[in-house]
Amino acid sequence: METNDHYFYVLECKDGSYYGGYTIDPSRRLGEHNSGKGAKYTRVRKPVKMIYAEKYASKGEALRAEYAFKQLTRSKKEQFLSEAGEWDANSEEF
Template structure:
């Protein structure tokens, strides 16, 4: 198991109301990067963004699997997931 790292799956809400899901091991820095227009191409045209959901995992693999699974959901399912439904 990897040590001393917090592996985070996160969801941002963009200025246009859309969602962006990602993975990081430094959430504060990653959100700052997105809001500086240096993050993912998707978020660059949709800043500012804010974190509306996060989940932490013991390993990078687990966090990235959660991100992948989330991206397969419909918008309605994503909202339910973030509400814990």
């Protein structure tokens, strides 16, 4: 049985909005969003940049994190990202 890493990630769109999602391959998914093959929401808000990603042991955990993030108000999302600290996509190993 193949095991995958599961990620919850946050994108910052060109218009300053945030998009939260789930993937098993953050680099590939970011490319999909920027090529217009990602979520409908990001297609008209590109380019997007990945500002946060967290690895989870199971898909369910990652999806719960995504859902919880999407329920937050804008100010709570900003607080979450601020408390998570600076995330450098170039140094993060997927």
